[in-house]
Amino acid sequence: MKFKDYYETLGVERAASQDEIKKAYRKLARKYHPDVSKLPDAEARFKEVNEANEVLQDPEKRAAYDQMGANYRAGQEFQGPPPGWDAGFEFRGRGDERGFGTAGDFDASEFFETLFGRHARQARGQARGAHRASGEDHHAKVLIDLEDAYRGAQRSISLRMPVLDAQGHVTLEERRLDVNIPKGIRAGQHLRLAGQGGPGVGGAPAGDLFLEIDFNPHPRYRVDGRDVYLDLPLAPWEAALGATVSVPTPAGSVELTVPPGSSAGRKLRLRGKGIPSAQPGDLYAVLAIALPPADSATAREAYAAFGRAFPSFDPRR
Amino acid sequence: MNQHPSSVLAGPVVEEEVHLTLIELCRVCRVPEEQVLDWVGEGVLEPTGGSPAEWRFAGAALRRTRQATRLARDLEINTSGIALALDLLDEIEALRAQLRRVAGGGR
Numbered sequence: 001m002k003f004k005d006y007y008e009t010l011g012v013e014r015a016a017s018q019d020e021i022k023k024a025y026r027k028l029a030r031k032y033h034p035d036v037s038k039l040p041d042a043e044a045r046f047k048e049v050n051e052a053n054e055v056l057q058d059p060e061k062r063a064a065y066d067q068m069g070a071n072y073r074a075g076q077e078f079q080g081p082p083p084g085w086d087a088g089f090e091f092r093g094r095g096d097e098r099g100f101g102t103a104g105d106f107d108a109s110e111f112f113e114t115l116f117g118r119h120a121r122q123a124r125g126q127a128r129g130a131h132r133a134s135g136e137d138h139h140a141k142v143l144i145d146l147e148d149a150y151r152g153a154q155r156s157i158s159l160r161m162p163v164l165d166a167q168g169h170v171t172l173e174e175r176r177l178d179v180n181i182p183k184g185i186r187a188g189q190h191l192r193l194a195g196q197g198g199p200g201v202g203g204a205p206a207g208d209l210f211l212e213i214d215f216n217p218h219p220r221y222r223v224d225g226r227d228v229y230l231d232l233p234l235a236p237w238e239a240a241l242g243a244t245v246s247v248p249t250p251a252g253s254v255e256l257t258v259p260p261g262s263s264a265g266r267k268l269r270l271r272g273k274g275i276p277s278a279q280p281g282d283l284y285a286v287l288a289i290a291l292p293p294a295d296s297a298t299a300r301e302a303y304a305a306f307g308r309a310f311p312s313f314d315p316r317r
Numbered sequence: 318m319n320q321h322p323s324s325v326l327a328g329p330v331v332e333e334e335v336h337l338t339l340i341e342l343c344r345v346c347r348v349p350e351e352q353v354l355d356w357v358g359e360g361v362l363e364p365t366g367g368s369p370a371e372w373r374f375a376g377a378a379l380r381r382t383r384q385a386t387r388l389a390r391d392l393e394i395n396t397s398g399i400a401l402a403l404d405l406l407d408e409i410e411a412l413r414a415q416l417r418r419v420a421g422g423g424r
Contacts, residue, residue, distance in 0.1 A: 026392075029391060029392055030392055033387075033388065033391055033392060034387075035384050035387055035388055035406070036388075036402075036406065038413070046391075134344075136347070137344060137345050137347075139383070154325055177326055178324070178325045178326065179325065179326050179327070180325050180326065180327035182327070182330060185330055186332075188332075188380060189330050189331065189332045189333070189376075190330070190331040190332065190376070190379055190380070191328050191329070191330060191331070192328045192329055192331050192335065193326050193327075193328040194328060196326060208345070210331070210345065210379070212380070222417040222418075223417075224414045224417055224418060225414075229417060229418055265419070267418075284418070286418075286419065
């Protein structure tokens with residue numbers, strides 16, 4: 001386990017005031033909030049920032065952390081706190097919901113939990129003395145391939161779900177589900193799996209599981225709603241004279257007629273070849289012109305002859 | 318642990334096949350009714366139907382409500398701030414989509 005420098009995470013000095021810490025936290029929370037930021041690691045960074053704030057915004061935790069961490073640097077191997085390190089401090093963990101997570105709980109690192117213990121996670125809908133209560137609805141994200149949306153697919157997903165053990169403690173349990181991905185599903189849509197959420201209490205029905213679908217990034221295709229885009233490179237003579245070329249689509253190759261005089265950036269539409277549904281999307285081939293390399297005497301001569309054939313052509317006019 | 322080792326689960330696509338009542342939306346997104354009433358008042362959510370008891374939210378409201386809930390909770394944004402933030406996020410998403418449509422556009 002590595003030592004975490006919470007001051008470094010928030011970008012503040014060790015001597016920073018509570019006010020400066022709050023300001024730095026707010027700024028970073030806005031920057032890395034996963035609903036706002038599209039950085040691939042936004043969620044991880046948002047969690048780090050929240051964890052740092054969890055410790056530094058609480059004067060007691062901060063003082064204990066300072067005392068223990070005075071001799072550590074970020075990334076250094078952390079042996080665990082010395083016995084009695086937290087004597088005399090009173091931790092007041094925030095019981096309210098914070099942080100970005102499927103259950104809205106605070107998702108602490110191993111380092112944090114070693115120091116401050118497992119965050120008191122309340123199993124909602126369980127306590128409150130209710131005799132009969134429906135299970136809560138759960139949410140999770142699932143990444144699928146674009147091809148899955150074209151054909152429909154069966155996917156095995158694993159979820160970490162909070163469950164209550166016999167002592168009433170919350171533990172995370174790995175759960176595997178085989179899910180039918182319907183043909184035509186799009187990024188951002190949700191599947192509702194009835195009865196697959198949290199268990200009900202007193203014979204009440206279980207909650208539902210909502211799976212939010214997103215696509216794995218594809219090396220070839222870009223997706224916009226139901227429409228799919230791909231870059232289609234052409235040789236200069238194909239673009240100028242027209243050609244029939246083979247275009248790979250997620251549902252297999254199709255022949256596409258490129259009209260003569262096509263320029264780079266032109267979009268050719270293959271109607272109905274986007275994501276299938278009652279109103280299927282379209283597939284767009286965005287034309288690009290690829291130049292063959294002038295890496296031999298013959299090639300250079302061909303380019304020179306090309307140039308001589310267009311004496312008045314000026315691409316900058 | 319897999320409780321249903323042999324069965325494959327299937328369910329409706331919320332955005333296409335499901336309409337939610339106020340109570341259902343609040344339950345699914347774990348948000349108090351007053352909060353949703355505020356957001357409807359601000360135009361963040363646009364249900365059909367006259368009174369809250371008759372409201373029906375399109376499936377797409379699920380994603381929007383969850384987004385609003387997270388932003389309100391994590392960044393302590395008030396109702397009008399949520400409305401503004403979601404409008405701006407929609408606009409950014411539309412611009413990103415436009416970028417994706419041109420050659421070599423980044424994801």
